[in-house]
Amino acid sequence: MVPWLLLGSVLFSLIIGTIAYNVMDKALSNNLNFTCQGRISKASFRIDQQFLPYYFIIGFGNAVSFTAVIFSALLLLFSLWRHKRNMQTNSMRDLSMDAHIKAMKSILSFFIMYSINFICSILTLIYAMKNDTDVIFLTYLIRYTFPGFHSLVLIFSNPNLE
Template sequence: MSTLFELFGFILLVIETLIGMMGNGFIAIVNFIDWQRSRKLSPADMILSCLSFCRFAFHAFAIQNAIFLLFFIDTFLKNVHIAYTASWLFVNTANLWFATWLSVLYCVKIATFSHPLFLQMKQRFPGLVPWLLLGTVAFSAIITTIKVIMTIRLMSECKRIESLLSNNTDSGMKTFNFCKYSTLLFVVPEFFPFLIFLFSSILLLTSLWRHKNLLQNSARDVSTEVHLNAIKALASFSILYISSFFGDILQLYFSWMGMSGIGMNIWFTDVTAAYSSAHAIILIFLNPKLKQESVKMLHQLKCACMC
């Protein structure tokens, strides 16, 4: 029987899923139509397309997982746990990297620094985007395969930490060491995109803030307002990304400690789903092409309802 805590988390996840799937689906469809017309996509649109498609899949897996956990827990544990884990790990890893490449692209396109290495990256990074996206898919598949293999072994060999600590035999200590260091394998790969994202975001925020102050001193209010909006959007993106990242780390930690129940899993999923949904809305309202298409679509829906 599901508790009120679990059901409330599930209802929140349903709302976030609807918003996230509509927002990310809209971004993917707009970019696909644009590609059909021109047969080419800008580097930013390439990353956005991959990111939105991946997030759409994430929301589908998240709501499916919540339904299984709440209503079909026995079937989930027996039949689809490993398949779901593999899909979740792949989508989550790819999401982190795609969001990171988007942040790096914004940084090299918008930030103004005179360092030779930054200038070289500014020139070459857009051309590397297709290869980076392919590399992200390949890397995510490899990491997912390794993690799934380790998960199967962890499920078959590892016990709870309390029992392992009380076991003074050699086999018990070996099992404990295996569990301890295997957990690092789940965490370490996630830190690489996180650190790159953090570094590029700090650079971009620093550049935007410095440029805003220069414009403010020149009394150019319109440009200052534009830069201030960009800073707010980037800061929101960064806060959402960091919250989602640490939510994943905490979920893994509680699971490792044997403290992760169904309700806690659903609420941690809510945190990640909120990041995906909110960022999709931010992207739609700040991207001129996406904003124009959304206004056009809303106008058509309004006309259809009036008719």
């Protein structure tokens, strides 16, 4: 199943990348030559007017995936917490309870990291319209280090991977 998921992910990325390239190419090629006849009135064109629907679609996609991750993480955290509490009332103190606590800590850290990633992605969309390059650089820096931190948390939380 994993190879099929990877293939689907690559194909989906290829389709989205192709669409994004075509949109950018069309928008920029239509507005490069302002001196030709019929284009003089469009010289005050702003880039955010052209891409506002795409920003909305990107923001909506981020919000839907963030909502799914948050709900699943919260449900899993509450389930693990209830199970841990039931194990404590039965006075079972063993390695299984320590594993539950460790799993809850790692899910909570993913919850916090994904929340920061979502906030940065929304800030990127907002400041892209304002052309504030310093803030955009900082949010991109945080967003692109997210997968690395996620991998490091997974590696260091599992003693076999250390």
